[in-house]
Amino acid sequence: MIQSLRNIKLRMKSVENTEKITRAMEMVSASKLNRMKNILYTARPYFSKVEVLMRNVLKSADMPDHPLLKKRSEARSIAIFVVTSDAGLCGVYNHNMIRLTEEFVARKGKDAVELIAIGREAFNYFKRAGYRISEGYGDLHSRYSVEVASEIAESLKRIFLDGKADEVYAAYTRFDSTLRHKPVVEKLLNIESSEMGGVEYIAEPDMASVLDELFSWYLHERIRIIILNSFTSEHSARMIAMKMATDNAKDLMDSLTLSRNKARQAMITKEVIEIASSAEALKGPGSRYSFSRGRGSADIECDKDRGSR
Numbered sequence: 626m627i628q629s630l631r632n633i634k635l636r637m638k639s640v641e642n643t644e645k646i647t648r649a650m651e652m653v654s655a656s657k658l659n660r661m662k663n664i665l666y667t668a669r670p671y672f673s674k675v676e677v678l679m680r681n682v683l684k685s686a687d688m689p690d691h692p693l694l695k696k697r698s699e700a701r702s703i704a705i706f707v708v709t710s711d712a713g714l715c716g717v718y719n720h721n722m723i724r725l726t727e728e729f730v731a732r733k734g735k736d737a738v739e740l741i742a743i744g745r746e747a748f749n750y751f752k753r754a755g756y757r758i759s760e761g762y763g764d765l766h767s768r769y770s771v772e773v774a775s776e777i778a779e780s781l782k783r784i785f786l787d788g789k790a791d792e793v794y795a796a797y798t799r800f801d802s803t804l805r806h807k808p809v810v811e812k813l814l815n816i817e818s819s820e821m822g823g824v825e826y827i828a829e830p831d832m833a834s835v836l837d838e839l840f841s842w843y844l845h846e847r848i849r850i851i852i853l854n855s856f857t858s859e860h861s862a863r864m865i866a867m868k869m870a871t872d873n874a875k876d877l878m879d880s881l882t883l884s885r886n887k888a889r890q891a892m893i894t895k896e897v898i899e900i901a902s903s904a905e906a907l908k909g910p911g912s913r914y915s916f917s918r919g920r921g922s923a924d925i926e927c928d929k930d931r932g933s934r
Contacts, residue, residue, distance in 0.1 A: 711746070
């Protein structure tokens with residue numbers, strides 16, 4: 626019983642320490658989430674205006690033969706840009722993203738797909754699984770970097786223009802709200818004709834120069850939005866996971882406290898019973914004894930319960 630009570634106390638101490646860690650991680654993730662949400666909500670209207678501008682310019686340009694607009698007859702090679710986290714403890718965030726990417730690759734054919742992975746989780750998983758990975762970006766730790774976003778945008782653009790990939794996709798987690806974020810796969814290149822429409826513009830010095838500049842600008846901003854959505858979703862998923870872990874630790878502490886009290890009460894009851902049994906054993910059923918005052922004298926018997934007689 627004493628050993629059992631000691632084990633319960635040790636386990637309670639361990640759970641208490643774990644609860645402190647998960648609560649601290651929850652607070653840190655909540656702080657990072659608020660910061661990333663502010664950046665994302667500020668970037669979204671800007672990107673929407675860029676999309677509108679691009680649609681208007683595309684309608685005015687009427688240049689279906691532009692390298693970034695032209696659809697290739699057969700997509701023999703595909704590049705997909707996958708965004709996950711560098712660390713775990715964020716629930717099913719990475720699992721859902723990797724599973725969706727695997728389903729997409731299975732439909733297109735594993736040999737035809739090349740991956741560009743951002744985050745250690747995606748890079749390590751797909752590397753072990755034998756997928757082709759052309760580039761990997763790690764150690765970002767969910768911190769947005771303009772330099773990295775620009776590098777990724779230029780790399781994807783170069784892969785498409787050099788003919789290394791006939792289509793380029795992005796797999797990321799779209800952030801809708803703190804409790805809702807959905808993994809999606811979207812096409813980046815070629816730019817679909819469905820994005821065309823709107824009013825017409827007159828460009829100076831010429832439309833080709835404007836399109837080249839606009840496409841680079843648009844691709845950079847889209848990569849930026851993708852990364853911001855993913856990082857915001859990661860912080861949200863980690864905050865929720867740590868909150869659930871903290872709540873589970875509290876429930877486990879309540880259960881262990883109840884078990885400790887039961888074990889303590891059982892030990893006290895056992896000690897009380899042992900003391901009472903010892904006292905009854907010392908009293909006995911009515912012990913007798915005799916003594917004499919000398920040789921030949923009469924013996925006197927005494928009974929503890931009735932006195933001498």
